[in-house]
Amino acid sequence: MLLWILGLVLAAIIAAALILVVTPIRRNLISKPLFAWFKTVMPPMSETEQEAIAAGDTWHEANLFQGRPQWQQFLQNPKPTLTPEEQDFLDNEVERFCEMLDEWQIVHKDYDFPESAWNYLKTAGFLGLHVPKKYGGKNFSALASSTVVQKIATKSLSAAVSVMVPNSLGPAELILHYGTEDQKNKYLHLLAKGLAMPCFALTAPDAGSDATSITDSGEICYGSWDGKDQVLGIKLNFSKRYITLAPIANLIGLAVKLSDPQQLLGTKTELGITVVLLENITAGVEIGARHYPLNQAFFNGPIRGRNVFVPLDNIIGGQKMIGHGWKMLVECLASGRGISLPALSTALGKHCYRVTGAYAKLRQQFKVSIGNFEGVATAMARIAGHTYMLEATRLLTLSAIDQKFKPSVITAISKYHMTEMSRVVINDAMDVHGGRGIMMGPRNYLATSYEGVPISITVEGANILTRCLMIFGQGAIRCHPYVLRELNAVKESDPQRALAEFDAALFKHICYALANFSKLKVHSLSGAHFCEAPEHAGWKRYYQWLSFFSIALACSADLGMLVLGGNLKRKENLSARLGDVLSYLYIASAVLKYNYDYKNDAADYKLTKWSLDFCLYKIQESFDYFYLNLDSFMGKIISCYISPPWRNFRMPSDKLAIEISKDMMQPSLFRERLTSHCVVSKSADDPVARVELAWLEMVRVTPLIHKLDEYVRAEQIDKNLRMFHRIQAALDKGFITNDEAAALNHFETLRLDAIQVDEFTEAQLKGLEK
Numbered sequence: 001m002l003l004w005i006l007g008l009v010l011a012a013i014i015a016a017a018l019i020l021v022v023t024p025i026r027r028n029l030i031s032k033p034l035f036a037w038f039k040t041v042m043p044p045m046s047e048t049e050q051e052a053i054a055a056g057d058t059w060h061e062a063n064l065f066q067g068r069p070q071w072q073q074f075l076q077n078p079k080p081t082l083t084p085e086e087q088d089f090l091d092n093e094v095e096r097f098c099e100m101l102d103e104w105q106i107v108h109k110d111y112d113f114p115e116s117a118w119n120y121l122k123t124a125g126f127l128g129l130h131v132p133k134k135y136g137g138k139n140f141s142a143l144a145s146s147t148v149v150q151k152i153a154t155k156s157l158s159a160a161v162s163v164m165v166p167n168s169l170g171p172a173e174l175i176l177h178y179g180t181e182d183q184k185n186k187y188l189h190l191l192a193k194g195l196a197m198p199c200f201a202l203t204a205p206d207a208g209s210d211a212t213s214i215t216d217s218g219e220i221c222y223g224s225w226d227g228k229d230q231v232l233g234i235k236l237n238f239s240k241r242y243i244t245l246a247p248i249a250n251l252i253g254l255a256v257k258l259s260d261p262q263q264l265l266g267t268k269t270e271l272g273i274t275v276v277l278l279e280n281i282t283a284g285v286e287i288g289a290r291h292y293p294l295n296q297a298f299f300n301g302p303i304r305g306r307n308v309f310v311p312l313d314n315i316i317g318g319q320k321m322i323g324h325g326w327k328m329l330v331e332c333l334a335s336g337r338g339i340s341l342p343a344l345s346t347a348l349g350k351h352c353y354r355v356t357g358a359y360a361k362l363r364q365q366f367k368v369s370i371g372n373f374e375g376v377a378t379a380m381a382r383i384a385g386h387t388y389m390l391e392a393t394r395l396l397t398l399s400a401i402d403q404k405f406k407p408s409v410i411t412a413i414s415k416y417h418m419t420e421m422s423r424v425v426i427n428d429a430m431d432v433h434g435g436r437g438i439m440m441g442p443r444n445y446l447a448t449s450y451e452g453v454p455i456s457i458t459v460e461g462a463n464i465l466t467r468c469l470m471i472f473g474q475g476a477i478r479c480h481p482y483v484l485r486e487l488n489a490v491k492e493s494d495p496q497r498a499l500a501e502f503d504a505a506l507f508k509h510i511c512y513a514l515a516n517f518s519k520l521k522v523h524s525l526s527g528a529h530f531c532e533a534p535e536h537a538g539w540k541r542y543y544q545w546l547s548f549f550s551i552a553l554a555c556s557a558d559l560g561m562l563v564l565g566g567n568l569k570r571k572e573n574l575s576a577r578l579g580d581v582l583s584y585l586y587i588a589s590a591v592l593k594y595n596y597d598y599k600n601d602a603a604d605y606k607l608t609k610w611s612l613d614f615c616l617y618k619i620q621e622s623f624d625y626f627y628l629n630l631d632s633f634m635g636k637i638i639s640c641y642i643s644p645p646w647r648n649f650r651m652p653s654d655k656l657a658i659e660i661s662k663d664m665m666q667p668s669l670f671r672e673r674l675t676s677h678c679v680v681s682k683s684a685d686d687p688v689a690r691v692e693l694a695w696l697e698m699v700r701v702t703p704l705i706h707k708l709d710e711y712v713r714a715e716q717i718d719k720n721l722r723m724f725h726r727i728q729a730a731l732d733k734g735f736i737t738n739d740e741a742a743a744l745n746h747f748e749t750l751r752l753d754a755i756q757v758d759e760f761t762e763a764q765l766k767g768l769e770k
């Protein structure tokens with residue numbers, strides 16, 4: 001009997017192997033029906049979707065997605081480093097520019113920064129950070145331009161946005177990558193020197209997230225230009241809104257849908273999205289008034305145009321780029337997303353780390369620095385952990401961009417997660433500051449950032465959409481080794497070739513999936529102890545668990561696609577959760593790389609641990625909710641097959657949070673490194689300096705404060721006396737010296753000033769009086 005059963009099993013295995021290995025059998029029995037099914041379940045991909053997916057490259061995230069992170073190779077990526085010229089620019093020009101900025105005056109009085117600051121910005125080269133030197137720019141790395149924006153943002157968000165926009169997606173970037181030589185020679189010098197002020201106009205009232213649905217039009221026709229008639233060109237009609245810098249721009253990059261109804265260029269009448277350069281003085285262009293984005297002072301507004309005529313030479317890249325506008329935008333956005341908004345988010349993290357650490361020591365309630373209360377410490381540790389993840393992720397993504405990758409998936413991950421992390425950080429910082437964060441005025445160093453966060457969340461791909469559609473949607477297709485080939489087979493017009501293509505990809509796909517499912521089982525049974533991991537300062541187990549989850553992601557992605565097919569795209573929450581897994585794997589990798597590059601000092605150790613525990617917990621949670629909501633029998637079976645070990649992870653412990661908050665309240669080299677490139681003014685009336693100086697003084701006089709406290713406890717000084725009187729009493733009784741009394745008085749003056757908030761008269765609030 002046993003022999004019979006063994007024989008049957010053997011025969012079944014041989015039959016399955018034959019079906020899989022012998023191509024004609026496999027093709028007819030498996031691939032053909034599956035291909036027919038595949039064609040019905042995969043939603044048709046529009047040309048613009050195809051272009052978006054084809055844009056950019058993949059990098060470390062592809063290995064994470066496929067269940068094979070190459071840790072050794074990953075750690076060998078260069079440590080991001082500024083050149084001496086870039087460092088010099090940050091230490092001098094950026095410092096000088098920041099000194100010209102008074103955020104309260106900019107945001108609540110002038111709605112602009114001073115003309116001298118604008119002039120300096122232009123002449124010192126801030127607007128051409130990426131433009132090559134031969135066109136008059138700085139030719140800086142992505143790391144440098146991110147750091148410039150980040151540093152300015154710690155002083156003024158509005159100023160940072162005004163620097164960031166000309167250096168990110170816009171005319172300069174588009175001309176640099178796609179422009180004709182004539183366009184480069186004509187415009188890049190002007191842009192780099194600030195003689196032309198750019199803006200980029202895509203969004204329209206009916207086309208926000210769904211930007212390809214713009215109805216702004218360009219029609220090929222003859223018109224008059226530069227005194228000549230019968231010039232072949234484009235008649236533009238458009239209405240754009242939300243355009244940053246539009247109110248002061250004189251060079252507009254305009255996205256329109258181009259058509260050629262008279263077939264003047266060829267036989268096609270619909271030519272697709274095209275980007276056109278337009279000067280503000282062109283007849284028919286109307287620059288609207290200003291929008292007012294959440295109390296920020298950077299320029300933003302609508303632009304409209306009726307029957308505006310420009311010659312064909314105004315198309316960025318010339319005639320050959322007609323219809324490629326969407327590809328150009330998506331490609332530039334692929335890199336840009338990894339630079340600007342992550343820089344703003346990291347700036348916010350660093351700023352909050354510094355000021356909250358200092359304020360939480362300075363501010364005492366119940367006779368204790370508030371940072372010592374467990375609840376406050378938990379919020380502070382969240383600020384620290386998120387700031388650590390922000391800086392690590394910023395540097396890792398910039399390292400990919402500076403190695404000349406155009407990584408569309410990791411830049412989407414960075415954009416979404418880093419702006420969301422900055423939202424967590426500022427909320428916690430506000431809570432820790434209590435009323436001090438709420439009362440508006442020149443002393444408040446949090447309120448403008450708090451108001452500004454939703455802007456970062458919304459621009460360059462609003463966050464909900466980025467999470468739900470882009471990270472996994474694009475990631476699954478770009479990072480999966482076979483899915484794109486399978487999708488491309490559907491487009492193949494020759495049916496035989498299509499089936500052969502599909503079959504080849506499918507066979508490899510099946511082998512890949514079987515290998516991943518087997519690996520997953522082995523590693524789940526062995527507690528991931530056999531997963532690949534480098535020997536890096538005691539972090540081996542974390543690498544192993546990340547490798548394990550990477551394999552689990554590869555399996556879950558295949559499972560999701562098998563169970564839901566094209567519906568996975570519509571099941572946004574499911575794909576978002578797998579996107580979250582990929583994202584936290586990426587963020588955890590960034591943390592390990594940061595730790596590797598900076599050699600793991602004691603404070604690094606705590607924050608690396610906090611961040612990795614947080615990421616593993618988030619990965620576990622994302623998987624849990626993915627399987628909970630994957631409403632399918634097969635999903636349930638497979639979830640049982642792979643699930644057990646990932647219920648082990650917990651959020652970082654209270655003990656760790658308390659230790660981290662203590663570190664935040666002390667000056668240290670680590671604090672200076674983590675918050676590097678924060679503007680720290682020495683001026684006593686700067687809002688941050690007020691707190692920073694008082695805090696440093698507090699650290700210096702802490703032994704004296706303890707000495708006074710002892711006399712109070714011993715009832716030798718009256719406990720009901722206020723601080724100045726206590727100091728006087730201690731001096732009168734000879735408990736402290738004159739110098740000590742002076743130091744304590746100085747500190748108390750600074751402390752009282754630092755916890756102060758602003759007051760306004762009725763007339764001032766109504767704007768009647770300055």
Ligand SMILES: Cc1cc2nc3c(=O)[nH]c(=O)nc-3n(C[C@H](O)[C@H](O)[C@H](O)COP(=O)(O)OP(=O)(O)OC[C@H]3O[C@@H](n4cnc5c(N)ncnc54)[C@H](O)[C@@H]3O)c2cc1C
Nearest residue numbers: 200201202203208209242243244293459460462463464465
């Ligand atoms: C301050 C500021 C500056 C800007 N600067 C510029 C600029 O210089 N040039 C320019 O062209 N544009 C600019 N924009 C426009 C910006 O790109 C858009 O605001 C953005 O694309 C979102 O469009 P929307 O605001 O119309 O939101 P909507 O598209 O109406 O979206 C509303 C919500 O729905 C969500 N959503 C939409 N579709 C989906 C989906 N399929 N799945 C899940 N969620 C979805 C979004 O995530 C969002 O949360 C700017 C906007 C702001 C606020």
